[in-house]
Amino acid sequence: MANSESGDSVVDRIVRVIAAFPDGVSTLQLSELAGRSGLPLTTAHRLVRQLAQHGLVDLGDGGSVRLGLRLWELVNRNSPALVLRQAALPFMEDIQQVLNQNVNLAVLDGWEVLFVERLSRRGSVANRAQIAGRMPVHISSAGVALMAFKPKGVQGEYLEQFADPSGRLSRRDMRSLLAETNLQGYAQLAGVVDPDTWGIAVPVLDRKRNALAALGVVVPLQEMRLHALVPALQTAARGIGRQLGNAAL
Amino acid sequence: MANSESGDSVVDRIVRVIAAFPDGVSTLQLSELAGRSGLPLTTAHRLVRQLAQHGLVDLGDGGSVRLGLRLWELVNRNSPALVLRQAALPFMEDIQQVLNQNVNLAVLDGWEVLFVERLSRRGSVANRAQIAGRMPVHISSAGVALMAFKPKGVQGEYLEQFADPSGRLSRRDMRSLLAETNLQGYAQLAGVVDPDTWGIAVPVLDRKRNALAALGVVVPLQEMRLHALVPALQTAARGIGRQLGNAAL
């Protein structure tokens, strides 16, 4: 027993604390937090109290813990994701108004897509791509659109390790899917998540034609009108790209 | 020279790092970060590297540092601000479409208002209330709307310490402003920030009539139509409140 039995640094433990919240859950009891983060109760308690002093977490009655407003504030004021969001939101709203479909914006992180923003069609059922949610590249049209416009090297590495656990998609399939997407300029994926929906996505490119993000829609199969959708998305994506060019990334 | 010359704990220092970014700036050089956070260069370097290992910050070429995508993800997946945002966004979009004005959503944090979400009128000039931005309560209609529906005790404490640096608003004025707002059910503030705009805001109440948030619009003076605006806002606020009642706060 000593300074950190487990060999963690303090930084490691702070990360454990703020990463301990399961998806979409914003409140935990101290003891549950300790359990989930794998920290001794006493240590969790001490850390939480310290973090609370700075507002990185907020404490409720009876030992309830939630991520702090101040943390939210700091992150949402200075995160690079915000620059992207800021640039994209007006265009996304246009698309949403014109097409009345779920619109989303995603970036690549590792070999997964991270959804940065999403506008729901009013009244639509909760769709899978939650904000700050992740999906494997090959499951989402946004992922395919992004990967298809990444540099050759990145694509190579990706394909190298690619393996569809369901076995439905071979590496060769994936390679040709990316190639085709690059050629067409947009990705379309028939309802992988939900069998009755299609995903269409286009890349947001910087001046070097490198994909920064992907802009996509999810539409019910019967409302699928590719010829109307794709140009609208591409126009918007171009607008976002231009906007980003102006802002310092 | 020893363990922390300044008497900071590690937690303190991590906070310094992530709070060191000035408003809206997402990238800093390591040395600048060290300077701004008041940490010795070596220490800043060590911390940043550790944080980067967990993705709480991302490192660019040549020592550039930015807040990490993973941090953004964690916060935006589990922060209580998100529950609010999620509940409010559809209603905000409705308002924005119908009225075509800047719509914003704010909560109270300390004696300041924190803007949680904002939809810009398309083409409008950048307005002051940025997302994750703060304003003193008495400067913003959202602030007044919030404070007017907080419990008596909180209002008392607020008035206790209230002092308008500009001297334009006395404590007595503030008190009657709050009372009047509570009576009317909405707050209106003539262009404090920008002389040609008005702010109108209504509280989002929980079942105990305690204000959780405020929903507001900023409109150019000449487009001001109170009789149309207020009912629309109130309806939306009620909807948001109902939605929040369902979700576990």
Add this chain to the structure above:
DNA sequence: GCAGTGCTTCCATTGAATGGAAATTCCGCT
């Protein structure tokens, strides 16, 4: 009133954090 659960305080132990100094890399300038 009692048992059980969970939060909080206390404190001796010790290795993780510290930061000056030196090595290295990067970058602008000639």
Add this chain to the structure above:
DNA sequence: AGCGGAATTTCCATTCAATGGAAGCACTGC
């Protein structure tokens, strides 16, 4: 290309902040 200055990164002896078990306290349900 080659040089000079400023930045980043590595190294490592010193030391106190972090650690977590144990005991105390508060709250809840039976």
